[in-house]
Amino acid sequence: MASTRERVAWSTSGYLMLVIFLALAFLLVLRITTFGTAAPGDDAVPGFLGSIVLMPLALIVIAKGFYMIQPNQAAAITLFGSYRGTDRNAGLRWVWPWMGKTRISVRANNMVSEKLKVNDLRGNPIEIASNVVWRVADTAQALFDVDDYKAFVVVQIESAVRSIGSRYPYDDIEHHEVTLRGSHEQVGAELRDELNQRLAVAGITVDDCGLTHLAYAPEIAGAMLRRQQAEAVISARKKLVEGAVSMVEMALNQLSEKNVVELDPERRATMVSNLMVVLCGEREAQPVLNTGTLYQ
CATH class of the missing domain: 3.30.479.30 (Band 7 domain)
Incomplete structure (x- = not known):
């Protein structure tokens, strides 16, 4: 299929043609009134008849060529079905009356x-x-x-x-x-x-x-909502565990560097377990006082 491309159409200002239209109308009225009041000879009758036939015909031709284009509007001009161009000039415009005019909006x-x-x-x-x-x-x-x-x-x-x-x-x-x-x-x-x-x-x-x-879709909305909630909980738990592990590691390293307490592997594992419970638990931890030793 051959693609049609927009091009600029020939047209002229409608205001200029409106002035010509009014001038012809005035001349026609003046011609009729002056011929009726004067006493013309026989040789003036053919000229008078010609003028009252041709001038109204010219007025009809001019009147048929007017069209209006609003801002952000265009008019496609065609001649017997053939595309002749597009007029994008806003205002009163004029083309030959046998040209077709199809208005189209170019607004958003x-x-x-x-x-x-x-x-x-x-x-x-x-x-x-x-x-x-x-x-x-x-x-x-x-x-x-x-x-x-x-x-x-x-x-x-x-x-x-x-x-x-x-x-x-x-x-x-x-x-x-x-x-x-x-x-x-x-x-x-x-x-x-x-x-x-x-x-x-x-x-x-x-x-x-x-x-x-x-x-x-409604048929799976409930199931997918539960899945999203589960994925959100898993993601939150993952972040929580990662943060807790880093905090426990930092606490153990600082205790060892500052020689606050000597921890054997069993005590170290117990402290890690207790810290993980405190940091990852959903409820507040309840302290338990141990009056004995870890091995009693």
Whole structure:
């Protein structure tokens, strides 16, 4: 399929043509009134009849060529079905009346897609939706290379969101991978790039996009919530144990360096056990006084 590219169309200022239109209308009225009040000869009648036929015809031609373009709007000009160019000049414009004029907005459009159910990278069903800010960059492609560019945008956004949703896992704590929930900027940038590639054929460009809704599907939401809670507890426990081990090691090293107490392997193991219980326990430790020795 041959791609249509936007080019500048010929058009002129509508205000200039409006002045010409008013001047012709004034001359026509003046011609009729002066001919009726004067006593013209027979040789003036053909000229009068010609003027009252040609001048109204010229007024009709001029009047048919006017059209209005608002800011951030364009008009595609066609001649008997052939694309002649695009006029992006705002205000009152004028072209020949036999030229077709199709207005198209080049303003930014905001679209929130519907919630889609997609399987993520690990096969978990999730619900995902996005917000896309797009605009028409090439009016010729938007009007003539696709049947309905707005419907085309809707379908391509849905396809791109499904594609992005299946490339990454919803969430991941263990492997530190790129996820839909934790890497919003990276996922949004990749979604924008894919949309620009898909919509290039329609002359559409995407300025900004991002995910507006992301959740597990209802049928697995409860199970995945428990899994997230378990992973969070495991991660917290791991950090707690790592911190406790470093504190115990520091305490034993300082006791040995400062000769506070001499610890044989059995006493050292007992102290390590007690410190780990104190540091890792969820409840406050209850002190126990030992009035004897460790071996009694």
